Amino acid sequence: MPSEDRKKSRVTLLDVAQRANVSRATASLVIRKSPLVGSETRARVEAAMRELGYVYNMGAARLRAERSHTVGVIVPNLMNPFFAELLAGIESAIDSAGMVVILAKSGDLVERQDMVMRRMREHGVDGVIFCPAAGTAPEFLERVDEWNLPLVQVLRHISEGIDYAGADYAGGMRQAVDHLASLGHERIAFAVHGPVHSAYLERVEGFRDAMLARGLDPERIIRVPYQTARIPGAAHLLFETPEKPTAVICFNDVIALGLSAGLHDLGLKVGETFSLIGFDDVAEAEVIRPRLTSVSTAPEAIGETAARLLLDRLADPLLPPRRVVMETRLHVRQSCGPVRPPAP
């Protein structure tokens, strides 16, 4: 076969995009039947696909009978029990479909995520559910796109062109602020840690908006260490401003469990002289004393949803991209009480 012909049979999405004079990302959206693309652009991309024979290649990929019945899952870390619960949800749904999960950690590092994704592809997984590492560039998705590897974003999102399952983090923050406000708290801090990504920003913005909506100061945001064992020792950071808070909302339960211990060390009684709300509602919330009031993001349900999105996409690769954002629920236990005047 002359090399020109051989080339022709390996038309890439980039070829289509160049022919249609659009970005590769836009061409990808057209393939996924995204509503974000205008009809004129769509028509141009579809014409380019027909002319270059791209449709046929895609169809062949779609119809490939050989499936490995294996789904790849990539998460930032496994030290937070939240991810273990998310995985339990993913596995139960993937299991029911007679498939197997293989898992890898990105360590929240873009290069590592790159390598792991590449390796999973080489191993022939049918699709990947991933929680994008902080700092993942959209170009990453374009590259994966070339591989025809079905993807689902979970917990964090970097593209509207790809399925996503997550929680309404901003709504959860509102529930936490409302609960504390109903107990009379006005000086409410927010304790965060870790890298910045969509779920981080949605929580910070959710906290700020909810505080501002009540006319409260939204700037009491403290950063605590990422390492579990070092969080209790950071509780004093809450009290380094002139107007001390009477309550704290935590970015996740790992922080809440650590600050609960740290506040105890400072002589405060959580749920009585200081109020504390966690986020995620992991199993440990039930096991510490006082029991932790926490915003439930239902990680297991998010995991199941992400798995279903992927299974649906494997069954029909032309489905338009879908977003499932689950509502949160405040699980009230013992770690909050009515506001009290500070001890003399």
Add this chain to the structure above:
Amino acid sequence: MPSEDRKKSRVTLLDVAQRANVSRATASLVIRKSPLVGSETRARVEAAMRELGYVYNMGAARLRAERSHTVGVIVPNLMNPFFAELLAGIESAIDSAGMVVILAKSGDLVERQDMVMRRMREHGVDGVIFCPAAGTAPEFLERVDEWNLPLVQVLRHISEGIDYAGADYAGGMRQAVDHLASLGHERIAFAVHGPVHSAYLERVEGFRDAMLARGLDPERIIRVPYQTARIPGAAHLLFETPEKPTAVICFNDVIALGLSAGLHDLGLKVGETFSLIGFDDVAEAEVIRPRLTSVSTAPEAIGETAARLLLDRLADPLLPPRRVVMETRLHVRQSCGPVRPPAP
């Protein structure tokens, strides 16, 4: 090629074993140069290998240049933070070797472990580190043996013919009993849960032996629920015998964290009116109040060791099987105190 000839070129370990009139497991031990096989048997198996041409096949497998640079890891579950720490150790060593870990859960189910191992093999991993699911039969290893898939057992062992990295669980139990005895405790309970496997039996026997060596009653063993959130509610089980214990040693830190909360609920002060020791020394031991005294099994170091055993075996598949059993260390914090007469 006549079918007879073709068959000959696919000699299996079973053929070798039958020719040498030994079990398949014994033949496998010979290949691994295990010291457990007598010289006469070894000579017979090696003769059979030569006659059937098995050596040549093995050599071909050993010399295969094509590596996927991927290591499979199979653990029973991910809800126990102990496994997350073990994985961190495995990953850091595998990372340093420029390889990638893919992970799967067996759920402590033999059939699931079977499927996952098969899938990993199909995906072409270079080797597998696995914590054998409870009830794994030795035949499982014989089958994997046929695949020429290098294996390392971690935390639990089912065969002496295969590399193993674990902790001296019995020694750890002795350290826990000795510490409580030094504080005057005599009525010491042991709280367990989960399925029975080598690490379970070594802990139970270690507890019994250490108690008997001091002339103490070794039969105060209670079983608590497996589900984290249900453990606190099981603390009363400790006090259902006529001679109530003054201290409890826990099978792992998940149980210790749960019973710490449950004892608090019963009005006891852990570290003062009741003593409690955990096992594994996970990061959370530092984060609850009172801080948990726990036997450190150094899961991260065990993980690194298991990874090194596998890397060594990939470099030289003919190494004799090795066992690395790491010493434990009691990490004394706040959850134990001198024995007191029970409250009136």
